[in-house]
Amino acid sequence: MITLGIETSCDETAVALLEDGRILANAVYSQEEHRMFGGVVPEIASRAHLEKVDRLAAAVMKDASLAPRDLGLAAVTDSPGLAGALLVGVSFALGLHVRYGMPVIGVNHLEGHISAMYLSHPDLSMPFLALLVSGGHTAIYRVDGVGKYTCLGRTVDDAAGEAFDKVGKMLGFPYPAGRAIEEEARRAAATDRTPPFPIARLPGPSLDFSFSGLKTAVKYFIAEKGAEWTRGNRPLICKAFQEAAINSLVNNCAAASEASGIRRIALVGGVACNTRLREAMRQRLGDTVYFPPPALCVDNGAMIACAGYRRFKSGLTRFPHMDPNGAL
């Protein structure tokens, strides 16, 4: 069955075609329009999706030499995300349904990120833990099957990617800053003494995260050192921040793995592109840490098509949602 995946929840307009578990075409437009604002502007995002989504869909169809009537299913992100941005994707999918009649399934964006794993590692057996680290979310899920997720811990304030982006803004990098921070950190000499930024430890056995204290520590450190020192020592600050953020992610994954007895860990979401994070996870937790290629970690239509297809095949057509007890 051919599934069209549509993702418009934030600042990537993304469309992909999947034949069962195989990607036929995958196109992403990363909206450059937000760079000068240092963050995503919702109205600009909606407008850019509106201008791009049908063209991208036409391009992937052409790429795969398919016509709309060949589509067996349309899967579209329906939550969470910017309301106006989601509305563009959902309206587009419903428009296709009205014109061509294929079923449409709503997909939770977080389930989409986790589902990227099945594209890169179709043999990954369950249960596994998923560390989902993106610009909007940071959480550890236990994954027991399609639609069976238990949240073991989540951020109580900023998401990890959000912390990278905010620290990047303080240092003068354009939005989104995660990749630039990683590259800048690599320029720091191995022998440099990095400033000791704090890693939040929440009370008791909690597997929750907190990144706002780390972000504030970087802010005060920069203010104390002054603009000139900061300009000359950006690699050092980036390295210290990145190491602290990664330590917190790795510590909680290790604790979750120990508490649950599950050794298989999937690393998904935009921050999972970070090679230092991948390396640190493998160093601490071994080769049972898996991650999709970077193109499937950042927002993309293939992960949404995959999540929708798997839900559809399992007869789970109810829209998933985040319930207060932490299930996905």
Ligand code: KG4
């Ligand atoms: O999953 P994603 O594309 O969108 C959301 O669902 O949020 O993630 C985007 C986030 C941004 O915060 C971006 O700075 C971060 O992923 N990111 C990275 C790297 N590449 C992207 N963070 C750290 N290191 C990277 N290499």
Ligand code: ZN
């Ligand atoms: Zn995302």
